[in-house]
Amino acid sequence: MVLECPQMNCASPCFSPNVSHCHARDLPCCPLSVLRSRPKYCGVFEGIGDDSTSPFGYRKGEGIDAGSGELDWICNRDRPRTDGIFERLGPIDGKISGASAKVELLKSKLPNNVLSKIWKLSDVDTDGFLDIEEFALAMHLINVKLDGNELPTVLPDHLVPPSKRTTSYDNGE
16 A cells, blocks of 8 residues: 655655554655655754754754844853852953863863863963953853753854954944
């Protein structure tokens, strides 16, 4: 018996004699060649993987993308906590050394190679020290990674600390 495949929303007939049983177990019932030629997501989820213009795209506003398009810098949300930690680390002239920061960053239990990447992304002015905003950024990136998200290779514009921005990101210039 050949049935149309109502669950998969594909043009190919379903070769399973029991369509509902086939989909209830999440087993694809369509020929492999049809599955490979279809978009990554179909039906309700069609187009979510490639939506770069809508704020409702797949994983928009999550992970490293969190705070993108917002007026307030996302790292400000956790500043009461991170500013307190920064002050306890004893900044000199408004900055903490790599050695001071390392003690705190290691508490995340992330591997050294990940913490090294976080340091490089956070030390925006590349002076070998972290100021209070750069430290807040480092702590934000740690949380992004601990939440299971990937870190970028280059810091996105919306994560650059406000005092380090060369153009007005908030105004879209």
